[in-house]
Amino acid sequence: MKRDQPASHVGPFSAEDEDDNTMHLRKDYRWQIRDVGTEPLLIDLVWNDRLRGVAETLLGEGMLQPPVVGGRPMGSEGAAWPGGPVDPAVNEGIRGIYCTLPHGDAPRQSIGDHTDGHPFNLGIVGLIDEVLPEGGGFRIWPGSHKRLYPTFQMQYDQPRIPYYAHLPSYKGIIHSPAYLAELADIMADTKPVDCWGQTGDVVLWHHRLVHAAPPNYTQQMRQAVLNDFSRTDLDRCRLDPPQANMWRDWSDRTQQVSVAYSEAFAVAQRLPTATGESAGMQDQRG
Numbered sequence: 001m002k003r004d005q006p007a008s009h010v011g012p013f014s015a016e017d018e019d020d021n022t023m024h025l026r027k028d029y030r031w032q033i034r035d036v037g038t039e040p041l042l043i044d045l046v047w048n049d050r051l052r053g054v055a056e057t058l059l060g061e062g063m064l065q066p067p068v069v070g071g072r073p074m075g076s077e078g079a080a081w082p083g084g085p086v087d088p089a090v091n092e093g094i095r096g097i098y099c100t101l102p103h104g105d106a107p108r109q110s111i112g113d114h115t116d117g118h119p120f121n122l123g124i125v126g127l128i129d130e131v132l133p134e135g136g137g138f139r140i141w142p143g144s145h146k147r148l149y150p151t152f153q154m155q156y157d158q159p160r161i162p163y164y165a166h167l168p169s170y171k172g173i174i175h176s177p178a179y180l181a182e183l184a185d186i187m188a189d190t191k192p193v194d195c196w197g198q199t200g201d202v203v204l205w206h207h208r209l210v211h212a213a214p215p216n217y218t219q220q221m222r223q224a225v226l227n228d229f230s231r232t233d234l235d236r237c238r239l240d241p242p243q244a245n246m247w248r249d250w251s252d253r254t255q256q257v258s259v260a261y262s263e264a265f266a267v268a269q270r271l272p273t274a275t276g277e278s279a280g281m282q283d284q285r286g
């Protein structure tokens with residue numbers, strides 16, 4: 001792979017370019033650069049007045065857990081269990097730069113829709129290069145957070161089965177039957193929305209939202225910075241069961257705001273409009 005030769009960016013990674021280092025993972029079409037997550041440059045990209053201001057408006061002024069410059073990045077302790085994923089909660093900084101290589105002519109494959117199983121409050125995906133439609137941006141299932149939130153045992157965590165080498169059949173995150181049933185319904189009745197845009201555009205998403213990193217069918221690599229914002233009281237709130245008011249731990253302002261949005265906002269954000277049509281797009285992507 002050569003920086004100035006876009007044709008060399010088409011995935012999957014060749015065997016010689018693959019890397020299973022959890023701090024710098026390169027496999028198939030995914031490139032997850034985590035060792036930069038506590039570098040000042042990357043922290044400034046997320047922990048700046050504008051973006052922090054948005055997160056504080058949503059979660060509460062003075063309520064954000066700050067990142068630690070020079071701290072331990074995500075992936076420092078390897079996978080959560082052998083062969084498993086890295087736990088994003090073991091992290092003192094930004095999650096890192098997550099890239100999806102172009103798929104080229106490879107057949108379209110199913111993608112990993114999921115909710116995150118680790119505790120935090122508000123996620124962001126920030127584009128650090130232009131991402132075109134079908135460019136691998138960020139796929140979400142609108143409204144899924146409100147339907148799934150009540151199906152968890154705890155507001156922010158999920159119970160896990162420990163990994164034992166001699167008992168390999170069960171390991172990892174446990175999903176409740178209610179969660180699995182609701183997720184199946186969401187997959188059947190909710191059309192996902194692909195978020196894409198210009199350099200600097202940011203997707204803000206609720207902790208319990210179903211999401212995926214979709215395939216990239218453009219000619220350029222998808223490059224995004226991911227971060228999880230957590231409140232300073234997360235440790236105290238995390239074991240509470242789902243609340244009647246699912247916005248209890250959000251700012252007063254968030255709890256008081258109207259959920260409606262204007263036609264102009266819908267057009268600007270490429271959201272479905274009041275008439276049911278997606279503004280400015282043919283296929284309801286936005």
Ligand SMILES: [Fe+2]
Pocket residue numbers: 114115116211
């Ligand atoms: Fe995720």
